[in-house]
Amino acid sequence: MSRCIIQIKLPYKRGSFLKSRAYQRQEELARQRALLVALSDDLALPLLQVKTGLELVDFGAVGRKTARAQAGDLALNIESALQLVAAYRLLLKSNTLARMVQAPVSIGAVLEEVAHQLSPYARQYATVIQVDVQGKFAPVLADGNSLAVALGALGSSLIRAQAAQSSQKNYRLVLGAHKGSEGLVAAGAFSDVRGLSDKSLRAARALVGQARQPLLGLPPGAASGILIADMLCGNLWQPLRASAHRHMGGLATALPISNQLQFV
Numbered sequence: 001m002s003r004c005i006i007q008i009k010l011p012y013k014r015g016s017f018l019k020s021r022a023y024q025r026q027e028e029l030a031r032q033r034a035l036l037v038a039l040s041d042d043l044a045l046p047l048l049q050v051k052t053g054l055e056l057v058d059f060g061a062v063g064r065k066t067a068r069a070q071a072g073d074l075a076l077n078i079e080s081a082l083q084l085v086a087a088y089r090l091l092l093k094s095n096t097l098a099r100m101v102q103a104p105v106s107i108g109a110v111l112e113e114v115a116h117q118l119s120p121y122a123r124q125y126a127t128v129i130q131v132d133v134q135g136k137f138a139p140v141l142a143d144g145n146s147l148a149v150a151l152g153a154l155g156s157s158l159i160r161a162q163a164a165q166s167s168q169k170n171y172r173l174v175l176g177a178h179k180g181s182e183g184l185v186a187a188g189a190f191s192d193v194r195g196l197s198d199k200s201l202r203a204a205r206a207l208v209g210q211a212r213q214p215l216l217g218l219p220p221g222a223a224s225g226i227l228i229a230d231m232l233c234g235n236l237w238q239p240l241r242a243s244a245h246r247h248m249g250g251l252a253t254a255l256p257i258s259n260q261l262q263f264v
Contacts, residue, residue: 188252
């Protein structure tokens with residue numbers, strides 16, 4: 001008995017698939033280039049402050065005591081710039097990973113860590129940092145390092161934006177967390193910064209790759225940190241959204257509560 005083998009070749013749209021992948025890659029590169037432009041603009045300010053401070057010292061325009069005080073401020077500006085670059089590098093790395101390492105973490109511990117890191121920089125801008133976790137809930141599921149870096153970038157940007165928008169003797173930044181909807185925890189940074197909303201964030205995301213300053217409502221030096229934090233949180237679980245905490249406005253991400261560990 002002879003066999004009759006029928007082969008059916010289905011059309012394989014390899015060309016369209018490759019075009020789609022290439023288009024997505026071009027879009028991602030455009031976003032990264034635009035974010036790099038915003039980052040370079042934000043880094044220009046602390047570098048200019050360092051340059052000006054060194055010139056004053058070289059020309060003997062300030063005394064030794066003032067020079068020491070300025071050296072401390074310059075060191076903080078450099079440290080803030082380095083942290084922003086580190087956040088950008090982490091974002092690039094997270095974009096190449098299939099999935100970040102998720103583990104149960106205490107959101108209170110993460111917020112305390114961020115507050116400790118930001119405290120010296122906040123004092124430079126007469127800002128008091130408060131950590132406020134409303135309620136008692138289980139650890140959240142997240143990549144702890146990425147979450148801390150994102151909230152640090154967000155917090156430092158809000159510190160600069162708040163001081164630039166108004167002239168006061170002191171300011172306040174709240175690193176807070178509270179229960180959200182559907183078993184999620186909202187965690188973010190809250191202050192008196194004006195011009196932050198879901199609408200402005202959506203506009204900023206659309207303008208990345210097309211405009212040098214996507215967040216038009218914020219002063220120079222505050223855009224890239226917020227955008228980096230937004231993208232990191234998007235890679236983690238959810239992008240930033242406008243939120244309120246203790247009657248203060250701000251930006252927060254939503255994190256799921258871990259089912260592995262529960263408080264009794």
